[in-house]
Amino acid sequence: MKCTRTLQINPADAALLSAIPPIRGLPRPTRVPLSFTQERLWFHSRLTGGGDACHLQIRLRLRGQLDDAALQTALDGLVVRHEVLRTTIGVDGGKPFQRVGPADVGLPLKHDDVTLRVDGEAALAILISNEAQAPFDLEAGPLIRGRLVRLTVDDHVLLITMHNMVSDDHSLNILAHEFSELYRAARTGRPHQLAPLPVQYADYTLWQRGWLTEEVLERQSEYWGRVLAGAPTVLKVPTDRPRPTRQDYRGSFVEFAWHEPLTTQLMAHSRRLGTTLFGTLLAGWALWLARISGQQELIIGMPVPNRTRTEITGLIGPFINTPTLRIDLSGDPTLEELVEQVNTAVLWAQVYQDLPFDQVIERINPPRKQAHTAILHAIPALLSNKPGASVELPELKLEYIGVDELVAQHDLALELDEVGETICGRLVYAASLFDRSTVAQFARYFQQALSQMAVNFGQRVWSVPLVLDKEGSHLSAELKPREVAFPHDRCIDELLEAQPARNRDAVHCEDENLSYRELNTRISAAPQVSEVQASVDNCDATRGTATMNFIEGARGVTEGELQANSITRYHVTEFYREQITDTIYHEQLRHIVEPSFEEFESPGNLDTSGEHDNTVVPGFQHKYPQTGLLLVTDRCASYCRYCFRKRIVGKNSDEVATDFAQISKYIRGHPEITNVLLSGGDPFMLSTARLEKILDHLLPVPHLNSIRFGTKMVAYEPKRFEDPALLPLFQRINESGKAAVIVTHFDHIGEISLDAERIIRSLSAHGLQFLNQAVLLRRVNDDPEILAATFAKCHQMGIHPYYLFQGRPVKGASHFQVSLRRGLEIAHGINHRLSGIQKTFKYIMSHYTGKIEILDIGTDGRVYMRYHQNKTPEKIGKIFSRLYTEGACWLDDLPEG
Numbered sequence: 092m093k094c095t096r097t098l099q100i101n102p103a104d105a106a107l108l109s110a111i112p113p114i115r116g117l118p119r120p121t122r123v124p125l126s127f128t129q130e131r132l133w134f135h136s137r138l139t140g141g142g143d144a145c146h147l148q149i150r151l152r153l154r155g156q157l158d159d160a161a162l163q164t165a166l167d168g169l170v171v172r173h174e175v176l177r178t179t180i181g182v183d184g185g186k187p188f189q190r191v192g193p194a195d196v197g198l199p200l201k202h203d204d205v206t207l208r209v210d211g212e213a214a215l216a217i218l219i220s221n222e223a224q225a226p227f228d229l230e231a232g233p234l235i236r237g238r239l240v241r242l243t244v245d246d247h248v249l250l251i252t253m254h255n256m257v258s259d260d261h262s263l264n265i266l267a268h269e270f271s272e273l274y275r276a277a278r279t280g281r282p283h284q285l286a287p288l289p290v291q292y293a294d295y296t297l298w299q300r301g302w303l304t305e306e307v308l309e310r311q312s313e314y315w316g317r318v319l320a321g322a323p324t325v326l327k328v329p330t331d332r333p334r335p336t337r338q339d340y341r342g343s344f345v346e347f348a349w350h351e352p353l354t355t356q357l358m359a360h361s362r363r364l365g366t367t368l369f370g371t372l373l374a375g376w377a378l379w380l381a382r383i384s385g386q387q388e389l390i391i392g393m394p395v396p397n398r399t400r401t402e403i404t405g406l407i408g409p410f411i412n413t414p415t416l417r418i419d420l421s422g423d424p425t426l427e428e429l430v431e432q433v434n435t436a437v438l439w440a441q442v443y444q445d446l447p448f449d450q451v452i453e454r455i456n457p458p459r460k461q462a463h464t465a466i467l468h469a470i471p472a473l474l475s476n477k478p479g480a481s482v483e484l485p486e487l488k489l490e491y492i493g494v495d496e497l498v499a500q501h502d503l504a505l506e507l508d509e510v511g512e513t514i515c516g517r518l519v520y521a522a523s524l525f526d527r528s529t530v531a532q533f534a535r536y537f538q539q540a541l542s543q544m545a546v547n548f549g550q551r552v553w554s555v556p557l558v559l560d561k562e563g564s565h566l567s568a569e570l571k572p573r574e575v576a577f578p579h580d581r582c583i584d585e586l587l588e589a590q591p592a593r594n595r596d597a598v599h600c601e602d603e604n605l606s607y608r609e610l611n612t613r614i615s616a617a618p619q620v621s622e623v624q625a626s627v628d629n630c631d632a633t634r635g636t637a638t639m640n641f642i643e644g645a646r647g648v649t650e651g652e653l654q655a656n657s658i659t660r661y662h663v664t665e666f667y668r669e670q671i672t673d674t675i676y677h678e679q680l681r682h683i684v685e686p687s688f689e690e691f692e693s694p695g696n697l698d699t700s701g702e703h704d705n706t707v708v709p710g711f712q713h714k715y716p717q718t719g720l721l722l723v724t725d726r727c728a729s730y731c732r733y734c735f736r737k738r739i740v741g742k743n744s745d746e747v748a749t750d751f752a753q754i755s756k757y758i759r760g761h762p763e764i765t766n767v768l769l770s771g772g773d774p775f776m777l778s779t780a781r782l783e784k785i786l787d788h789l790l791p792v793p794h795l796n797s798i799r800f801g802t803k804m805v806a807y808e809p810k811r812f813e814d815p816a817l818l819p820l821f822q823r824i825n826e827s828g829k830a831a832v833i834v835t836h837f838d839h840i841g842e843i844s845l846d847a848e849r850i851i852r853s854l855s856a857h858g859l860q861f862l863n864q865a866v867l868l869r870r871v872n873d874d875p876e877i878l879a880a881t882f883a884k885c886h887q888m889g890i891h892p893y894y895l896f897q898g899r900p901v902k903g904a905s906h907f908q909v910s911l912r913r914g915l916e917i918a919h920g921i922n923h924r925l926s927g928i929q930k931t932f933k934y935i936m937s938h939y940t941g942k943i944e945i946l947d948i949g950t951d952g953r954v955y956m957r958y959h960q961n962k963t964p965e966k967i968g969k970i971f972s973r974l975y976t977e978g979a980c981w982l983d984d985l986p987e988g
């Protein structure tokens with residue numbers, strides 16, 4: 092398809108544009124400056140401390156017999172060919188310059204082997220994510236790194252990660268193509284057939300700096316000045332959350348595909364209108380933007396490869412540019428006129444695409460640099476050119492793989508690909524601003540816009556019938572657009588200080604409105620558990636916890652409401668916050684610790700298993716004959732929102748034990764008690780000295796044969812276990828003839844950090860035993876894949892998973908419950924995925940009457956259960972049943988009889 096338009100370029104510009112000098116590999120000065128794009132990235136990196144938005148990653152799955160030597164030769168060959176891949180950034184007198192390394196520097200490749208891991212794919216996902224986010228040192232380099240993950244003997248994933256300083260999206264195609272040829276050549280022992288590169292990136296830079304000066308710069312600047320004069324610097328779209336003060340670059344995407352007849356109709360219309368399919372889709376995007384934002388004027392960024400010179404078409408490097416299209420819809424044009432306007436804008440943008448966008452903003456509007464940020468925060472349309480096909484290599488099949496998590500450099504970006512008669516695409520969005528459901532709604536709305544275009548190009552932009560579907564009802568309520576870009580009148584320093592006032596998912600803290608993340612940051616400045624633990628000899632280890640008020644729109648929540656609803660304080664360790672922020676499971680794990688308004692509405696009670704009735708001495712419960720439960724603290728390192736002891740944790744509870752002599756006396760009088768579980772709260776919130784004192788009362792009791800510690804500290808703050816005084820404490824228990832057992836509380840594979848694994852392995856080597864309890868939680872781990880991976884990982888580390896608890900109907904936490912039917916599906920699903928020796932857990936309901944194992948729902952519609960523990964020993968092991976009621980989550984939801 093060819094565009095038939097011609098442009099009337101003024102003669103002076105035409106003369107300059109036709110006199111572009113060739114790019115040559117000329118002798119270089121001592122200092123080669125950065126290109127304009129590199130310079131922007133360098134400033135950005137210094138401003139942000141090196142954000143991962145500046146990273147690119149190509150992921151290649153290599154199935155078959157991998158030749159390690161050929162692989163390394165191919166990677167090194169890439170670095171030999173492209174100087175930019177061995178370039179680092181020097182700084183002299185505050186000015187950056189390119190420093191090209193020697194040709195034989197090679198490409199460092201790290202190796203990971205996950206062949207023995209049951210959760211190999213999950214481990215791979217984490218490695219991909221970590222590798223994509225690990226920072227680069229621009230000065231020390233290298234700015235490209237490789238990682239080879241071995242999944243099985245004939246299945247590997249190769250990750251090549253680069254800083255944007257040395258690459259761009261288009262370069263990924265070149266890199267993949269050249270890697271294939273270099274590997275093929277190395278494997279077969281023949282010379283590669285890649286054409287020599289006529290110039291290198293440094294030559295391009297010198298050419299760019301030499302050509303884009305004086306008159307050329309003036310001409311291009313003048314053009315862009317005309318285009319952007321008075322342009323809007325904000326784009327108004329409804330977001331689910333206000334913009335955070337710091338961009339976090341977490342992204343995700345929603346995929347879609349349009350098929351015939353829509354695609355063939357659009358292609359036919361494009362031909363009729365003398366434009367390309369891309370031009371028509373871009374017009375549809377403008378229609379979508381206008382209607383969803385209500386703006387009559389739009390600025391759309393349009394990334395282009397910017398490789399118009401033949402000398403650089405085969406070069407890896409950061410060439411991409413984002414010229415902008417200004418679209419004016421104030422006259423209510425027809426869709427046909429809109430297409431015309433968009434295509435003309437595209438053609439002009441291509442003519443003047445050489446001037447980097449940063450330079451455009453710099454030159455036309457220096458006092459308002461935030462406008463630049465604003466425009467780039469707007470929505471660019473991007474025709475995807477990432478590699479997508481598979482390639483056959485000798486004894487190896489190479490496939491490109493994607494992941495669900497990625498970096499979002501912009502609020503919302505459109506990527507499109509034409510595959511035959513189908514248009515595949517995705518909307519990449521900033522996860523800090525949008526929910527997936529909202530973006531899915533955007534995608535449907537966009538399709539509507541295109542469908543309307545296909546029906547009648549004579550319709551006027553503001554009259555095209557577009558409606559949000561039912562699922563978007565919350566969105567339509569929000570369609571009073573909200574500014575998403577930075578305001579004009581404030582500098583970046585002020586903006587970094589500013590806090591968005593309106594936030595459904597925010598907390599109000601000490602007269603400030605903060606997002607949860609910001610509150611986390613604030614709180615994490617408080618002393619860490621280990622520091623506190625080392626300095627106190629009592630239970631008070633959660634200092635720094637702020638008083639918290641929720642706000643919803645304009646409504647604040649008073650301290651009285653928080654207390655009346657027994658809302659647990661909000662506190663998360665920095666370690667755990669980072670752990671869950673960095674994983675692909677963030678959307679699931681955050682519910683463990685982040686408060687929500689559902690806590691005000693969840694019905695239930697605060698003592699679901701009758702702890703009050705089983706308390707025999709203050710702080711000591713005796714429910715089951717062999718077990719004593721000792722509440723030693725009301726503090727935890729972080730507070731789980733689903734905790735069944737909400738009545739205690741984070742509060743100054745009088746249910747915590749104080750008189751251990753009296754407790755010891757009670758235990759001595761009950762020889763049936765063979766083990767004591769230290770709980771709370773988290774016993775490791777206490778100082779080790781304090782724990783030693785408690786043991787002074789327990790260890791002399793002859794009929795106790797084990798001391799258990801129920802703790803989530805291994806997830807929340809594993810470094811607590813690096814306290815050198817702890818190992819002697821555990822050894823003391825063992826030497827007294829009792830078993831020291833740590834009952835961990837991993838609910839999700841994403842909670843098991845490398846630090847946690849290291850600690851557990853180290854303590855296991857010293858004879859400690861480990862058990863794991865998990866709670867089945869809606870939106871967190873109600874997925875057999877996740878729980879099977881969690882339990883398998885536990886086994887691998889030497890932890891014995893023994894209970895999967897049904898969530899309890901706790902007031903303020905019952906929204907975490909999963910129905911018994913779904914719970915059984917999950918429990919069965921977990922067992923299907925585990926090997927015989929890994930099937931060690933029981934699906935348990937810790938009811939007032941005892942611990943009940945949930946077995947199945949029979950064909951008679953009844954839930955079959957049996958008592959695993961009961962006050963009355965005769966009931967243990969007895970199977971009983973109740974009629975299942977749809978949605979029931981607890982024994983009391985099932986009718987008796």
Ligand code: SF4
Nearest residue numbers: 727730731734772803
């Ligand atoms: S660590 Fe245990 S006691 Fe503490 S809040 Fe979480 S579930 Fe409750």
